[in-house]
Amino acid sequence: MRFVVSALFLFVLFSHTDAYDPLDPNGNVTIKWDIVSWTPDGYVAVVTMNNFQMYRHIMSPGWTLGWTWAKKEVIWSMNGAQTTEQGDCSKFKGNVPHCCKKTPTVVDLLPGVPYNQQFTNCCKGGVVPAWGQDPQGAVSAFQVSVGSAGTSNKTVKLPKNFTLLGPGPGYTCGPAKVVPSTTFLTPDRRRKTQALMTWNVTCTYSQFLARKNPNCCVSFSSFYNETITPCPTCSCGCQNKNNCVKDSSKILKMKGLNTPRKDNAPLLQCTHHMCPVRVHWHVKLNYKDYWRVKVSITNFNYRMNYTVWSLVVQHPNLNSVTQVFSFDYKPLLPYESISEYPEFFFSVFSRCIIRYHVTMLFGHAYADDTGMFYGMKFYNDLLMEAGPFGNVQSEVLLRKDKDTFTFKQGWAFPRKVYFNGDECMLPPPDTYPFLPNSAHQQYLFSIFTLIATMVFLLLTLC
Structure with missing residues (x-):
């Protein structure tokens, strides 16, 4: 069946x-x-x-x-x-x-x-x-x-x-x-x-x-591990590695450097991933009931600025976003918005079939865990070309879901990331910053110390 x-x-x-x-x-x-x-x-x-x-x-x-x-x-x-x-x-x-x-x-x-x-x-x-x-x-x-x-x-x-x-x-x-x-x-x-x-x-x-290779990549870091997980090497194909621009290149001082070409050919900054855009997700702080993430978007293309941009992230805790500090944020609930434009969208029957399979495969309606970040008008909705201004960033405060929240096994990092509608290349899961074993050992040591102290006091008082 x-x-x-x-x-x-x-x-x-x-x-x-x-x-x-x-x-x-x-x-x-x-x-x-x-x-x-x-x-x-x-x-x-x-x-x-x-x-x-x-x-x-x-x-x-x-x-x-x-x-x-x-x-x-x-x-x-x-x-x-x-x-x-x-x-x-x-x-x-x-x-x-x-x-x-x-x-x-x-x-x-x-x-x-x-x-x-x-x-x-x-x-x-x-x-x-x-x-x-x-x-x-x-x-x-x-x-x-x-x-x-x-x-x-x-x-x-x-x-x-x-x-x-x-x-x-x-x-x-x-x-x-x-x-x-x-x-x-x-x-x-x-x-x-x-x-x-x-x-x-x-x-x-x-x-x-649209293209053979991705147009963006994602890197990770966290407060609980000094390891930074970079974008995979040649994430975007490295087809431009022979004519990329180094930070010390004299080309950067040439007039007209940022002028787009008719064929939209990029002029990329030399990186190991050779992507026009990199998204960095940093797990910044851990509170009792909340945790905090810093999101940065960097443009490595000297010939392209993004007059409007969007960043879509799929993560199981995005349904508990409490505050976004310098981006606009909007949850994506595509299944709920279908009825607004019925002449363009799937029938009710097909929506039910999709929802059933999403729930069966992922255990929940994953659309509830997907959100879109974008720039505030006249503030950071323009992502400039590569250089000192080719970066936008924000911080996100999320409430912990006590039933599912954990820092173990890369849970704190997104499942999918899209920049301007194109899916970005994520690092392999086994390279994510891991939670050190010492943290668990220190927690057990603290509990053991507390119990030993209480026993000592009881014996002394008695």
């Missing part, structure tokens, strides 16, 4: 998406096209990109959206975005379209463009925060006027072969699907209007498609 249930679980799991993330099972980027008016040879549409991922941002240099027209459509004009190439528009005389390519590529505009080129939720340089961190900011939109496209619901053909880069590979987009038309409120919010036609495209992320 268990085998049948397991098989059903796997079928349900992978039939929804090839890029299933157990900590964010419903995460996706949904692109919605709303036709708001017809034109003599086509339509005007509002294209809205919603980042429904809990903790994965679309980072600088931002998203790039592409598709293939079903017919011979052209783009007459755009507000809030632009195509990277115009294509061959030689057959047009006088009024020349914005883009004539069969496969247009669209990018967001940068902040500060003239007002007449802007559109609602545009002009962020393509940066879209995660929904779990900034629900209001997790959207990007633009307006497009399409020609040679048909002027009715029956003659318009849906674009095909959607691609999303954000800012690198990793996203896979499904086909466009016609959905019930979106309802809008007029600017005075007194009247509802409806899109003439709406279709959705859903894109999911896979770390395996």
Whole structure:
């Protein structure tokens, strides 16, 4: 019976998406096209990109959206975005379209463009925060006027072969699907209007498609052991070890060192792990009812700063976080938030199957033990490139669960760590800072001494 249930679980799991993330099972980027008016040879549409991922941002240099027209459509004009190439528009005389390519590529505009080129939720340089961190900011939109496209619901053909880069590979987009038309409120919010036609495209992320190696690693230390467990050697592949930058290098004084390249190639500080980002988890203090952890994030890439960042940690005691001192913190409860967006997420039946297997495998609903840390706005939400400012840190105070809390066998260290949505490489468990045997022996010695003293006093008094 268990085998049948397991098989059903796997079928349900992978039939929804090839890029299933157990900590964010419903995460996706949904692109919605709303036709708001017809034109003599086509339509005007509002294209809205919603980042429904809990903790994965679309980072600088931002998203790039592409598709293939079903017919011979052209783009007459755009507000809030632009195509990277115009294509061959030689057959047009006088009024020349914005883009004539069969496969247009669209990018967001940068902040500060003239007002007449802007559109609602545009002009962020393509940066879209995660929904779990900034629900209001997790959207990007633009307006497009399409020609040679048909002027009715029956003659318009849906674009095909959607691609999303954000800012690198990793996203896979499904086909466009016609959905019930979106309802809008007029600017005075007194009247509802409806899109003439709406279709959705859903894109999911896979770390395996994005890169061959991890993008971050984790190191550990503790107050009860002088040993520091570093990131494993070549955690991120060491593919850049021949052109990394040493601390004493003269390159560090060159102008333009921090300028990103078009291919996003990193310029890494030389380390044994060769990762762009390292997360350090230090078990700092032990109190009677609480314990304290210091978390540090270091950027080793001289060409990249993170305008927004997130750190997701899975640990059995995160359900007892008492205070976080200089980061924002939010528990991740993805199973509870599914009902808020039912049109994008699993059915109730599949959720029950997932919850059953999570409980059966781990003994508890592990999502309750997962939390997201992120920077405070205008304080430490910008993680600078490698150098003296390429570090952010905070401390976390946790209440002890008397039934499960222990410092033994590496329990105090996280099970999984994600930085900006990518899972980080953890050290092997047998290298974690261990609790010295002497601590246990000293405890027994103290008890023995106390008993001996009491016996001596009793014998003396008697």
